[in-house]
Amino acid sequence: MNIGEAAKASGVSAKMIRHYESVGLFPEAARSESGYRRYGDKEVSTLRFVRQSRDLGFSIEQIRALLGLWQNRRRPSRQVRALAQAHIEELDAKLKELEAMKATLEHLVACCHGDERPDCPIIDSLSSRPEAVPEVHTGRQKTSGLRSGRAAARG
Known part of the structure; x- marks a missing residue:
């Protein structure tokens, strides 16, 4: 799917997708032969994760850490809990x-x-x-x- 379709499917605007790519939070998309960004289900799931994290007020750096924990299936849940607890204290x-x-x-x-x-x-x-x-x-x-x-x- 193109960036507009990915934006619609994930709830993240195309502008924010480009921003997340520019700050390294989200990997740059593969490109079609004509140069358009292409996204699959995995990328849309990641964008949804980022959007839901932003909805809870996590910072870009906190989301970066959460993404790393989400992608590491061997991580202990106490790391996720500690990050969330620190965010509660900030809130x-x-x-x-x-x-x-x-x-x-x-x-x-x-x-x-x-x-x-x-x-x-x-x-x-x-x-x-x-x-x-x-x-x-x-x-x-x-x-x-x-x-x-x-x-x-x-x-």
Whole structure:
């Protein structure tokens, strides 16, 4: 099948197939006599694996490792589990970061009158130095204003 057919069968766009080939995640396809990429069932299965891994938020490097484990029938499942567990921990950290950002925004929105006056604590907070932003307590950690995002999530 050609790249369009492989894209349709796998759920991965032709553009992403080319990208995965360019970064070495997916081997370059065989070419027809006229130079068109040709894909078989094995390649489509690999593309589905990559798509489902991306849907779970795995990075390109993590997918590269997962592909290696998937293709190695002698691998111990503990390696796959360890990789997935590490990804869960990354997702937990991102969730905390998003919760802290949301709490900060909720606090700023609650402080804003939202009327015809130009005074706005949201704009003031965005334009101030991080240490001048009011502290927000999310229930899990005490964070300082806009720093409640990445910086506060890291500690």
